Each structure stands twice: as C-alpha cells, then as structure tokens.
Amino acid sequence: MKIHIKGGRLIDPKSGVDAKKDLYIAAGKIVAVGNPPNGFTANRVIDATGLVVCPGLVDLAARLREPGFEYLATLESEMEAAIAGGVTSLACPPDTDPPLDEPGLVEMLKHRAQNLNQARVYPVGALTQGLKGERLTEMAELVDAGCVAFSQADAPFADSQVFYHALQYAATFGFPVWLRPQDPALARHGVAHDGPVATRCGLQGIPVCAETVALSTMLILARETGARVHFARLSSAEGVEMVRKAKREGLPVTCDIAIHHAHLTEMDIGYFDSNCRLDPPLRSQRDRDALRAALADGTVDAACSDHTPVDEDAKQLPFAEAEPGATGLELLLPLTLKWAEESGTALSAALARITSQPARVLNVDAGHLTPGHAADICLFDAERHWRVASESLKSQGKNTPYIGLEVKGKVRYTLVDGQVVYEVK
Amino acid sequence: MWLNPSNPQLDKKGRLHHLLTLEGLPAEILWQILDTAKTFVGTKVKKVPLLRGMSVFNVFFEPSTRTRTTFEIAAKRLSADVINLNVTVSSQSKGESLLDTVDNLSAMHADMFVVRHGESGAPHFIARHVAPDIHVINAGDGRHSHPTQGLLDMFTIRHYKKDFSNLRVAIVGDVLHSRVARSQIHAFATLGCPEIRVIGPKTLLPAHVESLGVHVYHDMRQGLKDVDVVTMLRLQNERMQGALLPSAQEFYKYYGLTQDKLAAAKPDAIVLHPGPMNRGVEIDSSVADGKQSVILPQVTFGIAIRMAVMSIMAGNK
Numbered sequence: 001m002k003i004h005i006k007g008g009r010l011i012d013p014k015s016g017v018d019a020k021k022d023l024y025i026a027a028g029k030i031v032a033v034g035n036p037p038n039g040f041t042a043n044r045v046i047d048a049t050g051l052v053v054c055p056g057l058v059d060l061a062a063r064l065r066e067p068g069f070e071y072l073a074t075l076e077s078e079m080e081a082a083i084a085g086g087v088t089s090l091a092c093p094p095d096t097d098p099p100l101d102e103p104g105l106v107e108m109l110k111h112r113a114q115n116l117n118q119a120r121v122y123p124v125g126a127l128t129q130g131l132k133g134e135r136l137t138e139m140a141e142l143v144d145a146g147c148v149a150f151s152q153a154d155a156p157f158a159d160s161q162v163f164y165h166a167l168q169y170a171a172t173f174g175f176p177v178w179l180r181p182q183d184p185a186l187a188r189h190g191v192a193h194d195g196p197v198a199t200r201c202g203l204q205g206i207p208v209c210a211e212t213v214a215l216s217t218m219l220i221l222a223r224e225t226g227a228r229v230h231f232a233r234l235s236s237a238e239g240v241e242m243v244r245k246a247k248r249e250g251l252p253v254t255c256d257i258a259i260h261h262a263h264l265t266e267m268d269i270g271y272f273d274s275n276c277r278l279d280p281p282l283r284s285q286r287d288r289d290a291l292r293a294a295l296a297d298g299t300v301d302a303a304c305s306d307h308t309p310v311d312e313d314a315k316q317l318p319f320a321e322a323e324p325g326a327t328g329l330e331l332l333l334p335l336t337l338k339w340a341e342e343s344g345t346a347l348s349a350a351l352a353r354i355t356s357q358p359a360r361v362l363n364v365d366a367g368h369l370t371p372g373h374a375a376d377i378c379l380f381d382a383e384r385h386w387r388v389a390s391e392s393l394k395s396q397g398k399n400t401p402y403i404g405l406e407v408k409g410k411v412r413y414t415l416v417d418g419q420v421v422y423e424v425k
Numbered sequence: 426m427w428l429n430p431s432n433p434q435l436d437k438k439g440r441l442h443h444l445l446t447l448e449g450l451p452a453e454i455l456w457q458i459l460d461t462a463k464t465f466v467g468t469k470v471k472k473v474p475l476l477r478g479m480s481v482f483n484v485f486f487e488p489s490t491r492t493r494t495t496f497e498i499a500a501k502r503l504s505a506d507v508i509n510l511n512v513t514v515s516s517q518s519k520g521e522s523l524l525d526t527v528d529n530l531s532a533m534h535a536d537m538f539v540v541r542h543g544e545s546g547a548p549h550f551i552a553r554h555v556a557p558d559i560h561v562i563n564a565g566d567g568r569h570s571h572p573t574q575g576l577l578d579m580f581t582i583r584h585y586k587k588d589f590s591n592l593r594v595a596i597v598g599d600v601l602h603s604r605v606a607r608s609q610i611h612a613f614a615t616l617g618c619p620e621i622r623v624i625g626p627k628t629l630l631p632a633h634v635e636s637l638g639v640h641v642y643h644d645m646r647q648g649l650k651d652v653d654v655v656t657m658l659r660l661q662n663e664r665m666q667g668a669l670l671p672s673a674q675e676f677y678k679y680y681g682l683t684q685d686k687l688a689a690a691k692p693d694a695i696v697l698h699p700g701p702m703n704r705g706v707e708i709d710s711s712v713a714d715g716k717q718s719v720i721l722p723q724v725t726f727g728i729a730i731r732m733a734v735m736s737i738m739a740g741n742k
Contacts, residue, residue, distance in 0.1 A: 203567075203569075
C-alpha cells in the first residue's frame, strides 16, 4: 500500500518542520517528505488540504483495564478510543488485576494489542510483585517481554528500604522508573485538594505536602542510586518547582502532567461534581497556572491523558465515594490545543508535548516523521469545533469533567504502520 | 465554569426548592425562614394544616435521635404524613446503591425527603436525582452542612440578641469535622455579622479556614475576648485521642468552656451547643446549665425552624 498525503500542513516537532509539505508512505514506512521518491505511484491519495499532518500522539498514561477490569473497558474499546483520538502509541500503567508483574501477562497484553492492529501498546511493568511494595519483580525478564519502564502505580512501598533497592536494581540495568509522587499517609482518606473548596465542602483534603514530601524522598533516592526517574502526573506548583531545580542540577529526571490539570482547578468541583474527582486532585488556580507555565517552559516534558475508564455506577455516588478518574484518550489532542491557544504556545511546540517528548521519555522510536521510520501519523482539523458528549466517545469510560464543553481540533485520519486505522468520512 | 448551575437549591423564580446548604442562600430567604419560624413559636395551636396530604420521608443513612425526632414533630404539626426510614440497617446493608434507594423512595410518591448521610455532598447528589417536584432537606451530611441546625442557631441568637450587625461571635473546638460550624459561618456572614472567630488547635481547624471569612484563634481566652455569642462544638469520641488530640483531658484544659474562660466574653454573652454534649470535655456542666446557656431553647426553636422550612417549601409549588 502506497499512500500520498497531499496538501496538508506538515508539523514534525522533532525535526522542526512546520510547512505545507506532502508525505509519502510505502510498506508501512514514511519514504519521503516533500517530494515523491522516484517512480512513486500512490494506491491512495489522502487530501489533507486544511488539515495538520503530525506524528501519531504518544500518551504516557492510558489505562486499558486489561487484564482484570474488563467490565470497565476492554482492549478493543480503548484502542478504538486511542486511534479516534489520534493516539498511536500509549503506555499503560501496571495497575491491572493481576498487576503487570509477570512476563506472561505482559506478553499476553502485547499480543492482544498487536492482533487488534491499532495503536502500539507499551506496558509499564510493576516494580514490585503484585504492586505490594515488598519484593522486586523480574525486571530484566519483563523488559524482554516488552515492558518499557517500571512503576509502582499508586501503590505504596512497604518501606523506604524496598523503595531504595528497587531503584538500585532498576539502575543496574538502566531501566527507567516511573513514580507517582504522593505520600500515602499524608493523602490518607483524602479526596480533594486540601484548599478552600475542600474546607467549604467538608471533604477530606490531600495537602500539597503529600506530593512534595514524596518528591523530596524520590529525588534524594534518584540522586543516590542514579536511577532514571520519571515523575508521573505532578499536580502542584511546589512539585514542578522541585523538578525544575533537579533538572537544573543535572539529574536525569523527567515528568508529565495529566492534561486535565492544565485546565481545571478545585473550583470546578462546584457542588460535588464527581466527574472532577481525579487522582491527583485538582488543585488551586495558582497550581494550575504553574503547571501550564512548566509545560510551556519544558520543565514538564509531556502531557498525558491519564485515561481512566470508570463505569457510570462508580461515579453515581456522593463525591468521596465515587471512583477517581476520567476518560481522556479522545480529549488529549483538543485539550492540548486549548492549552496552546490560551498560553500562546506555537502549534508545533504544543504537539511536541504529546508526540516527540513523550516518545523520548518512553525511549521508543515514535513521535516523529522521519523517512525510513514507521508511518504512525495523525491528521486533524485544527479549526473544527465539536462538543464533548458521552455518547460520541468510543471509550467505555464516559465520564469526564468536559462533558458539554465545546473544544477545537478533530482527528480526521489516524495511520499506524502506514495503514489507515481510523478515518472520519 | 460550564459545569455547575449556580445554585441548585433555588427554583426558576429564585425560591427555596431544596435546602442543602446555607452557602449561597440569599439573606431574604434566611430572614423569611427566621420570620416564619417566629410565627410558630409560642403559638397555642399545636397543629396547622399547611402540609396536609403531603408525605415527608425521613431518610437517615446515619443514626440520629434528636434531629430526626424534631423533623418528625415539625412535619406532624404541619399535618404531614411522616415515614421514618433508617436506611443504615435496611437496603444499604443489602448492597443497594444510593441511587437505587432514592429511585425507590421517589416511586413511593414522597413530597419531601429529609436526608442525613455520612458523606459530604450526598444530599446534593440526591437532589440531582429525585423527581423535580420532590423537595430535599439536608439534615446533616458528613462535615459539609447542617442547614436547619445553622438556622435554629441563628433563630436562637436573634431571639436573645435581636440584631446581628453588631455581634462578635466565636465557634470553638472541632471545626474540621463540623457541619454545624460550616453552616453557622455561612449564616453569620449572610446575616451581616461583622466578626466571626474560630478557636481550636491547628489539628482541628481545616486548611484555609480563613477563606470562609473567619478569624482564627488558637488561644481560647484571646478568642473569647469580648464576644457576644459562643458556640461550642461537639468533640466526637473517636477524635479524643490519637493523632489529632492527645487526650480529652488536655482538650478540656485548653479548649473546654469553663466559667473561668467564659469570663473573657461579654458579661451577657450566650452559649450555644448543637448537642449532644460531652460534659467535662468541651463544656463544663456549670456553663451548660448556667444562666448564659441557651442550649435547651435551641432544641425548642429547632422544631419551629423545621416547620418554617417545610411550610415555605410546600408553598413554593
């Protein structure tokens, strides 16, 4: 299959290209940008006039709920959501049931995903067996099975010594460790940012120090062990400032935020809207502004969807009893574009946060448009407005704080390995 | 933002449809409730027909004796049929979801739900899901709100002090876990009280409590200095020892209301307590039973306030 993508605005953040250029694909790979290779005859010409042509999106946190939570979502439904959102590579956290702590489980997941022939799935392996925080997993075996990094998800370590050893062991092989900085004791029973809204609503708060105390331990241990640490889903101004300083100091750390946190604050909880029950919690406006600025200045390497399908029954509860999380795969692009427009960030720089930069964190060959490499591509209409509605989402998770919001930026085509896997006619 | 209607308690005409919290209620509605309650106090007529033919369901997900009883008395004096449902021991233990419980009760043609629930925001959730003609009254939700208690406190204070515009008030003790404190603070602010103080150790005050418009004191004598009204909050047994407080004795020594500490307040200051009291923990018996205490009148006025709320809502058809 030879495809000619014609007349689009080609944006490749990695190479810095942002120009009207055609793209030529053959045998699953990009073969040329700009002018066709000699003797190229397309089987299919995609008219990209008025569309942006960019690398397929790379999402650092998308829960697919397999294995174990198939009633919440299946690989089929969530992969469909991914490609509808222009996401062609995604990392899934190990918080499945059982957790991704054995090579067999990882191989099975990869195999199932490959058979669907849609987005690429990069499993993040469990750092400890059963995520219990006690015994290390067979990390090297898990990497052979396809894991790209290791994480403890939101589960605590039994003690700091296990944590220390886990980082040492991962550092031995140079495996990246993804950590969600939240001190479990300081966050205990917490359901919302420990601020004016939690005070007003009488909700148990999660103080910012739950994040910064955990971060400070993690930074010290990262420095001590030399582990490559990625901080997942920062939520506070103080948190990003700590990472900024660590980066300045030369520590090999990276971090991401959930795109929700670039837009929403604790105020959006309003009268106990359980769609805004998120983990980490939505914090103050000052925190949100700091996250937005850090995403712009590069302190935050990537924005992720933090896609968490939750079933309707688990959200139809009083705020504190509702399950945290929101659907996100199909909103990552429009919400990133919204941030870009509001913050005055150039389109190419904004797309870097959801393509080349998360690919660099993942350390995989994705998120760029380079001849000779896989043709994972997203074509979207940057000017197209649409309204977020539960019924139009492909994901089995229908809950998001953005229901009813009009957003801009609609995916028209998604290609993986040079195949059109999604298109809007 | 686009997420929340601005005030889910008011109908299209701005009248009281649900009573979920005192936050955001216009002063006119608070005055209307207080004025209406006044007409029910001291009247010789035990029963009025304002809610005749209506069913009031007391739906209590958390045990309560006094609040439930006063709601029941109030509804019966208004000639309503009252059904008491103690949900903790029925459907919830069988695993029925809150939404299913609410749907089932709605199907029984209730006109009003009086709801108590352990989770903050549960009455808001219920109000969002009931049939549009059903009124929901919050009888206490988690740490969030207890609006009729806040109103009866305002009624009591108005009864003794007449005017809010020159009052200095203090709320003492476990503000962190108190729905009564949150309701009082909103009511005081709306009714024009110029100085609201909260007094307690840092472990029992919520983060950013100043954002509610209060002044924070950790020293009881300083905090009580020249106040007109003192509200003592109940300290739950389970909070008396542990990580928040070392012991009930130490709490009593620093934050229990004794005659000696009360002497810092104005000589004619009144003392409120939402009950049930822990004598010798947050309040000394000589104060609770003393001449400045208005704790028993609070209970009496509680019935009038609940009659007022129910009759106003029933009239807003």
